[in-house]
Amino acid sequence: VSTWYAKMLLPTYDVFDESRYFNAGQGVHTFSLHTGAGLRCVGLTICEDLWNNHQFEGRRVYGVDPVAKTVAAGATLLINLSASPYRAGIQNDRETLFAGQVREHHVPLIYVNQVGGNDDLIFDGGSAVFDADGRVIARAKPFAEDLLIVDLDSSSPQRVEACPARIEGIRPALVLGIRDYLVKCGFNDVVVGLSGGIDSALTAVLAVEAVGAEHVHGVAMPSRFSSEHSLADARELAANLGIELRTVPIEDVHRSFEESVRPFFADRPPGVAEENMQARIRGILLMALSNKFGWLLLTTGNKSELAVGYCTLYGDMCGGLAVLSDVPKTVVYELSRMVNRSAGRALIPARTLEKPPSAELRENQTDQDTLPPYDVLDAILEHYVERDRAVEDIVALG
Numbered sequence: 096v097s098t099w100y101a102k103m104l105l106p107t108y109d110v111f112d113e114s115r116y117f118n119a120g121q122g123v124h125t126f127s128l129h130t131g132a133g134l135r136c137v138g139l140t141i142c143e144d145l146w147n148n149h150q151f152e153g154r155r156v157y158g159v160d161p162v163a164k165t166v167a168a169g170a171t172l173l174i175n176l177s178a179s180p181y182r183a184g185i186q187n188d189r190e191t192l193f194a195g196q197v198r199e200h201h202v203p204l205i206y207v208n209q210v211g212g213n214d215d216l217i218f219d220g221g222s223a224v225f226d227a228d229g230r231v232i233a234r235a236k237p238f239a240e241d242l243l244i245v246d247l248d249s250s251s252p253q254r255v256e257a258c259p260a261r262i263e264g265i266r267p268a269l270v271l272g273i274r275d276y277l278v279k280c281g282f283n284d285v286v287v288g289l290s291g292g293i294d295s296a297l298t299a300v301l302a303v304e305a306v307g308a309e310h311v312h313g314v315a316m317p318s319r320f321s322s323e324h325s326l327a328d329a330r331e332l333a334a335n336l337g338i339e340l341r342t343v344p345i346e347d348v349h350r351s352f353e354e355s356v357r358p359f360f361a362d363r364p365p366g367v368a369e370e371n372m373q374a375r376i377r378g379i380l381l382m383a384l385s386n387k388f389g390w391l392l393l394t395t396g397n398k399s400e401l402a403v404g405y406c407t408l409y410g411d412m413c414g415g416l417a418v419l420s421d422v423p424k425t426v427v428y429e430l431s432r433m434v435n436r437s438a439g440r441a442l443i444p445a446r447t448l449e450k451p452p453s454a455e456l457r458e459n460q461t462d463q464d465t466l467p468p469y470d471v472l473d474a475i476l477e478h479y480v481e482r483d484r485a486v487e488d489i490v491a492l493g
Contacts, residue, residue, distance in 0.1 A: 100124035102141040103161040110180060110216060113143075123165040128172075131248060138170025138202075142177040145193060145206070166200045172247070173202055178209040181219035181268050184261035186237065189221075194229035201227045203247060210240055212275030217268050221258065231255060238267040262429055266301070269418060273305035276416050277391060286390040288381050288411075289313040289332060289340065291325030292452060294395040296332050296443045297431050298418045302393060308337040312390060315342045316377045318349050320455050328444045335442050345376045352376065370456035374410025382413050391415045399424040399469055402476050405454075405462070423476065424452070424469040 101120025105113035125138045144161035165173065179189065189206075197204050203226050210220030224233040224245045233253040235241040245253055259267070277285070285302050289295045302311045315329045326342070333340035352372045360368070385392040394414030396406050398421050406412050419427060431443050451461045452469075466472055478484040478492065 098124065098126050098139070100139040100141065102144060103159060104143040104147055104157050106143045106146075111143075123161065123168045123170075125165065125168050125170050136169045136171045138165035138168065138173050140165060140173060140175045142175070142179060145175045145177075145196060145204075162196055162200060166202055171202060173197075173204045175204065175206045177207060178218055181217040181264075183265055183268075186219070186221050186258045186264070187261075190223065190231060190258070193223075193225060194231075197225045197227065198229040203227050205245075210238065210271075212272040212279070214276070217272045219264070219268060219271075221256075224253075234258065237264065238271045262426070262433065265422065265426065266304075266430055266433065269301050269422070270304045273302060273393070273416065273418060277306060280391070280415075282389070282391040282415075284310040284312060284388070284390040285393050286312045286314060286381060286384050286388075287393050287395065288377055289315050289329040290395075290455070291315075291322075291328035291332075291447060292395075293427055293431055293443070293447055294397050294419055294424075296328075296447050297427055297434070298393055298395045299332060299336060299338065300431075300434050300443065301418060303336050303338060311336070311338045312384070312388075313338050313340040314381060314384065315340060316345045316380060317342070318345050318373050318455075320373070320457055320460070322455065324446060324450070325455060328447050331444045332442075332447070335440075335444075343380055345373065345380070348376050349373055365457075370454070371407045371410060373456050374407035374454075378407075378410045378413035385415075393418050394420075396420060397422055397424050397427050399466075399472055399476060402480060403466065403472070405466060423473040425473045 102117070103120045103123075105117055105119050107114045123138060125136050128135045128137050140161050147157045147160050147162070162173065179185070193204060193206060203224070205224050207222045208220055209218040211218055219237050220235060220239060220241065221237040222235040222241070222243060223231050224243075224247070226232050232255070233243055233245040234255045235243040236256045237259060241256075243254060273285075277283070283306075285306065287295060287299050287302060289299060299311060299313060313329065313333050315326055317326050330340060349372060353369065381392050384390060392414040394412060394417045396411055396417060397419040400406050401417075401420055422430070428448065431448055435441050435443055435448075451463065453461045462469075467475075475489055478489045479486070
């Protein structure tokens with residue numbers, strides 16, 4: 096069958112801006128298809144066309160319902176072609192919504208979703224087939240290309256791949272995003288600054304899963320404020336992962352920078368400016384290795400830090416791909432503990448998980464010198480960033 100259909104619902108929210116570039120289709124499209132059970136009338140829909148449903152909390156209601164119109168035009172089988180971006184827990188939300196649509200119209204649905212990384216978006220696949228009662232009778236693999244063959248007229252059990260829970264799905268999503276970004280941009284290797292902290296440790300683990308240990312290069316860059324256990328933790332992590340670790344002390348460079356600006360800083364106490372020099376020195380060294388060897392630099396900052404500016408411009412923000420930039424700090428810890436559980440050992444050193452997080456840019460520094468505890472901060476950011484709640488409303492919540 097060769098045919099075409101113009102999408103009717105154009106999302107303009109979150110990562111979508113389709114109404115800016117496209118005109119919405121005005122009519123449904125159906126075609127006849129001969130199957131073993133006889134002639135079927137197939138109705139085509141595209142992605143957002145299937146998301147117009149009052150059951151989906153928080154979504155605006157479109158002025159047209161493509162699914163209802165397509166069924167009214169005689170469709171006895173729906174096919175939805177999607178490029179639906181991943182977010183944590185979305186597969187369950189999708190299937191709940193789609194099942195409701197199917198039950199309302201009592202027409203089976205074949206949902207076909209794209210899979211792969213595309214810059215900052217990840218498409219998680221998980222294509223599925225629903226019978227007329229809204230039950231999932233087949234599901235393709237998530238986060239991987241897959242060929243799923245389904246007999247709509249058979250009562251026999253069909254392949255239903257597991258749908259990962261919210262936290263379990265984040266890890267393969269990030270791995271897929273790293274792998275596809277490298278492949279599509281022409282990189283083979285990555286370089287990661289290893290501080291002995293939790294963020295760089297998790298980033299290194301995900302990179303190894305994505306491209307293999309032989310393509311991951313770790314760099315430790317201790318200063319006089321780096322604790323001995325941080326360097327030891329970086330070494331232990333590298334050994335556990337089987338990756339190369341280069342140690343490039345920055346103390347001499349840092350002191351040279353301090354001497355250069357001392358005449359101008361003499362009348363002011365040390366502060367953020369001196370701290371940020373270290374992060375910028377590290378950024379320069381990592382970018383030099385990236386440029387010289389063609390390695391993609393992975394930045395390691397998490398969503399919590401980036402949201403409140405607890406990071407250094409031209410320093411730890413240097414790089415080509417920010418792996419954890421949409422992962423809150425509390426989730427970084429959850430994922431790290433999951434990594435160790437699945438490995439059956441402390442792949443990420445236990446001390447990395449247990450010690451207070453610190454940028455180690457001054458003596459005895461911890462993140463909580465400046466920030467609230469991360470469980471408090473992440474709860475605030477969830478309401479402010481994800482749910483778009485006003486400051487006054489968040490304060491009222493406690």
